[in-house]
Amino acid sequence: MASNKGYKVTLVKSVFGQLKAHRATVRGLGLRRIRDTVTVADTPEIRGMLSASRHLLKVEELKGSN
Template sequence: MSDNKTVKVTLVKSTIGRLPAHKACVSGLGLRKMHQTVSVIDTPENRGMINKVSYLLKVEEA
């Protein structure tokens, strides 16, 4: 599959005081700092993590 679709994900709210599972999802997406943007491959696994912490993220289809 050479045409992997990606999603741009930006952390817009802090993970301080969040559930450990939600912090794990944010770090699993590769986000470390506020307002950091990363591109992740659009897989069901990544979509699940994005949906779980959607209240912390801004998501753009790329």
């Protein structure tokens, strides 16, 4: 795995009018409203979720302590 521990994810666009799968992905990340922010682990599953809904999210890497 990389040297980062995870990601800081913020919802920046509404899920209204998006595909049901994208709404479910955003909800699965724990985001409810615009400007909600969560910290998630760096796993292949999370990376896939971030990739699927990247047009709705702002993603920042959290650097790990080496």
